Structure formats: C-alpha cells, structure tokens
Amino acid sequence: MLEINDLNVHYGGIHALKGVTLSVPEGKIITLVGANGAGKSTLLRTICGLVTATGGSIRFEGRELIGLKTFEIIKLGIAMAPEGRKIFVNLSVYENLLMGAYNRKGETEQKRDIEWVYTIFPRLRERTAQKGGTLSGGEQQMLAVGRALMSRPRLLMLDEPSLGLAPLLIREVFRIIGQIHGEGTTILLIEQNAMAALHIADYGYVLETGKIVLEGTGKALLEDERVREAYLG
Amino acid sequence: MDVTILLQQFINALSLGSLYGLIAIGYTMVYGILRLINFAHGDIMMMGCFFAFYGIFMFSLSWWASFVIAIVLTAVLGIMIDRGAYRPVRNAPRISALITAIGVSFLLENVGLVVFGGRPKGFPRPEFLGTIHELWGVRFLGLLIWTPLVTLLLLAFILFVVYRTRVGRAMRCISFDMETTRLMGVDVNRIVAITFAIGSAVAAAGGILWAMKYPQINPLMGIIPGLKAFVAAVLGGIGNVTGAMAGGLLLGFAEIFLVAINPDLAGYRDAIAFAILILILLFRPSGLMGEKLPE
Ligand SMILES: Nc1ncnc2c1ncn2[C@@H]1O[C@H](COP(=O)(O)OP(=O)(O)O)[C@@H](O)[C@H]1O
Numbered sequence A: 001m002l003e004i005n006d007l008n009v010h011y012g013g014i015h016a017l018k019g020v021t022l023s024v025p026e027g028k029i030i031t032l033v034g035a036n037g038a039g040k041s042t043l044l045r046t047i048c049g050l051v052t053a054t055g056g057s058i059r060f061e062g063r064e065l066i067g068l069k070t071f072e073i074i075k076l077g078i079a080m081a082p083e084g085r086k087i088f089v090n091l092s093v094y095e096n097l098l099m100g101a102y103n104r105k106g107e108t109e110q111k112r113d114i115e116w117v118y119t120i121f122p123r124l125r126e127r128t129a130q131k132g133g134t135l136s137g138g139e140q141q142m143l144a145v146g147r148a149l150m151s152r153p154r155l156l157m158l159d160e161p162s163l164g165l166a167p168l169l170i171r172e173v174f175r176i177i178g179q180i181h182g183e184g185t186t187i188l189l190i191e192q193n194a195m196a197a198l199h200i201a202d203y204g205y206v207l208e209t210g211k212i213v214l215e216g217t218g219k220a221l222l223e224d225e226r227v228r229e230a231y232l233g
Numbered sequence B: 001m002d003v004t005i006l007l008q009q010f011i012n013a014l015s016l017g018s019l020y021g022l023i024a025i026g027y028t029m030v031y032g033i034l035r036l037i038n039f040a041h042g043d044i045m046m047m048g049c050f051f052a053f054y055g056i057f058m059f060s061l062s063w064w065a066s067f068v069i070a071i072v073l074t075a076v077l078g079i080m081i082d083r084g085a086y087r088p089v090r091n092a093p094r095i096s097a098l099i100t101a102i103g104v105s106f107l108l109e110n111v112g113l114v115v116f117g118g119r120p121k122g123f124p125r126p127e128f129l130g131t132i133h134e135l136w137g138v139r140f141l142g143l144l145i146w147t148p149l150v151t152l153l154l155l156a157f158i159l160f161v162v163y164r165t166r167v168g169r170a171m172r173c174i175s176f177d178m179e180t181t182r183l184m185g186v187d188v189n190r191i192v193a194i195t196f197a198i199g200s201a202v203a204a205a206g207g208i209l210w211a212m213k214y215p216q217i218n219p220l221m222g223i224i225p226g227l228k229a230f231v232a233a234v235l236g237g238i239g240n241v242t243g244a245m246a247g248g249l250l251l252g253f254a255e256i257f258l259v260a261i262n263p264d265l266a267g268y269r270d271a272i273a274f275a276i277l278i279l280i281l282l283f284r285p286s287g288l289m290g291e292k293l294p295e
C-alpha cells in the first residue's frame, strides 16, 4: 500500500533520513521504533508533504507522493495523528472532530462517524462541547486519534501516541490501536515504547540516526539480542 | 449638553464607529490567520471607491449595480494582492511580509495618483441616502442611519462564516496552527484567499459608505481611515472580529464625544486614535477582547 524507497531528507546541513526503505502492506500494523532524534517524525512528516524529500520515492497505492501538497496527500486516504497531539485548543471537541472530516461531504455521514468515534472513545462524548485545550493529556491523545479517524483513512499514521501518558492509559491506547486495526485500517505506528509497539505490530523497523538498522516481524525483533539491549532494557 | 445635541452626536458617532469597525474587520481577519498587518488595507478600500466611481461615471451603471461590481472587483483585487505579493514571502521572516505590505500600500496610492489623478472627485449619493430626516428635533442624513444597519448585516454575515461554516472553522484552525490544519486536508492557500476576499469586500463596502459621507474621493483617502481602523482592530484585540467592531465603535464614540465635550480638541481629533493606540499597547497589548494565542 505504501512503498518508501531510498528516501533522503536534509534539514539544511543535517542529513536526517539516509536512504530509508520501508513498506506498509495493506491491512497490517507496521511499526517504526527508534530513540529520540532518530528521524521517526521526519519520516511521517515527509510522507504527509510537510517536509520536502531530497531524494528517493514514496508511493501510495502506486502513486508518487513526493511533490504533492499536503492536502492532496490527505485526500488520497492518509491521516496522521501528529507528535504532541496538536489539538486545536480553541475549538470544541466536536469541532476538532469535524476538522478531521474536512474533505468529506455529507452531514449525516459525519454525524454517524462522530458517533462511531464516541463509541471508541466514550470519554470524548462527555467532553463534546468543551474546548480542546481543557482536556487532559490522555483525552487529547484520544481526540487526536479520533480526529485522524474522521477522514476514514485507509492508512492511519500515529506518531508516538503513548508519549507522556500514564501506564494504564498507554495500555488503553494500544488496545484501541488494535481495535481500529481490527476494523480494517492499515496502521503505521511510530513509537519510542518499542516493547508495546512490537507486541501489536505485524512487522517492525528499527531506525537509528536516519538509517534502518534492523527489520523483521514484531516477534523476531522482540527476541533479537540487539533490540533487547538497546530498547527493551 | 442638551438632549438634541447628545442624540445628534450619538448618531454621528455610531456611523463613524461603524465605518472604522467595517474596515477594521479586514485587518483583523488577515492578521488572525497570517499574523500579517496588511498595511495596504486602507488603500484597498480606496480602490473599491474608485471602482464604484468609474462604474457610475464611465460605464453609466446604476448606483447599486456599480456598488456590487466594485465590491466584487475589490475582493478580486485582495486575492490578487495576496497571490502576487504576500504568498511568495509567506515562509520568510515576518518582517519581510510587513515591508511587502508597506510596498503594496505605496504602489496602490501612487498608481492611483497616476491613473485616477490627485484631484478629489465628487462621489454620488443615491437619493434615499441623501435625504434629511428629522427625529425629536434632530436633523440627519439618511446615510447616517443606513451605515450602522449595513454594518450590522455585514458583521452578522462574517460572524456566521467564521463560526458556523466549514471554511470559517478552517480559518480559526489556521490562526492556531497552520501546519496541523494542513494535516486535516485543508488547502490553506485557498482559505487565505477567501479571507482576503471577504476582508477586501467589506473594506470596499465601508469605503463606499465613507465616500458617500464626505462625499468625495482621492487616491490618498485610504490612509487615515486605514490607520484608524488599525487602531480599532488593536483596541478590540487583533484577530477577533467582534472585537474589531467594538474597537471601531469605541474609537468613533471617543473621537466624537471628546470633541463634543471640549471643542478645543477638534484640531486633535486624529491624534485621539493614536493616543489610544499608545495606551493600549502600553497597558493591554492583547486588546479588550483579545485572547492570548500561543506562539
Ligand atoms: N525542523 C527541523 N530543522 C532542523 N532539524 C530538525 C528539524 N526537525 C528535526 N530535526 C532534526 O532531525 C533529526 C530527527 O528528528 P525527528 O524526526 O524529530 O526524530 P524523532 O521523531 O525520531 O525523535 C534530529 O536530529 C532533529 O534534531
């Protein structure tokens, strides 16, 4: 579904991605783990067209994404819950969800999807009229994921959804990721929390300073000596 | 002050304040989403007046047809200015955009001087706006009543767009976080263009009402109302539409009533606005209704 080939990204003089090759087959959960500063967010931001690649290709269902504008890429069926949640603090929870459905027509369909998001995240229903800025960290993360779901994406990309959450909430977030996947959405999950991510992923990649250093099924990586040492402690 | 004079001044202040407010709305909307002070805004208003003027005198259109066409043309002009001047520097440091805005302002004024000529031109007034009404012994132009009414209508329309439509929701998101708004699949350039179109159209409407009041126009007529509308926008809390209108009204009332109370101040009328600007920047930079936005 998503094929990334020899992708290079530079920030001025910094070579942030050095020939990354990665593939996300339809219907799977793929995870990319790596330490802080490895270039994980850069990869997602490049897929979305927020950062310009300096070389390589990104194909989504056969179509080259490099060179497209962000809104054109999103319209193809990709959604991202960005690092740091980036909730619209000045909009209500309900309006935040509507923003996720920006390019979808049909009010009744949108209402139905908001209902669907509320059944996944019952907490959001209680907060529907509240401003996004008044939510707790965990609720904001749920809103960020719910907002991304509102576009009914075929590929959902999550950038560190467990960051800054209490352990109990982290479990809840991963359970929900599994549930969304179960309903048929392909997922590219980025995590520093390698243990949890590799547990639910079909296939994983390890990124170190802009390079993929290891890849394999989630299970194989969990058992890999180097991964255990570096990321699982 | 007796009641008649009070009422007279009230009507004057209401219509003057409405005009400041109408022009301030364009400033505040553009600033709200781009953090750009569009210094050419007063000149865009001036262009609207000339479009209306030539519609009537060169193309012999009826006043209402020429006003509508002028408002549409001014909206298009606003879009073109964004496209040609501001979009190329959108990712440059903010000071570049500010300097560009000042450049656009000089450009419009000087092109105006060359093309339209510097001599003031009399601006026509439809008959019903020129008739004198009398109420409790107060005599006033119909225009002074119509101005606040038209203003109210336009304000309601803009508030509806900003708070009740999908495009307005996108505008509010851009003002908070342009990048995340892009992630929602919003074509940000399109929303910015719509913002310029609405701001410029409303400025043209305000400008035409302004022109009918004096009733003459010249290529430099946008400067003073532009500056005062800027003060009104800052006073109300720049970025906030309702605030811009409130700031405009407050400024209109301050000018009219300070002069009414102490006629010696008449010569300082224009200075009042700038004194207010200095005070607000010193004591309450976010304005009266401004919310503190995260950087
Ligand atoms: N906007 C930017 N400008 C310059 N350097 C950046 C920018 N964003 C990220 N970087 C650098 O690129 C590298 C990868 O960053 P990032 O993709 O955020 O890593 P991760 O998400 O894995 O923590 C880091 O060294 C970071 O400092």
Ligand SMILES: [Mg+2]
Pocket (backbone or CB within 6 Å): A037, A040, A041, A042, A083, A160
């Ligand atoms: Mg990151």
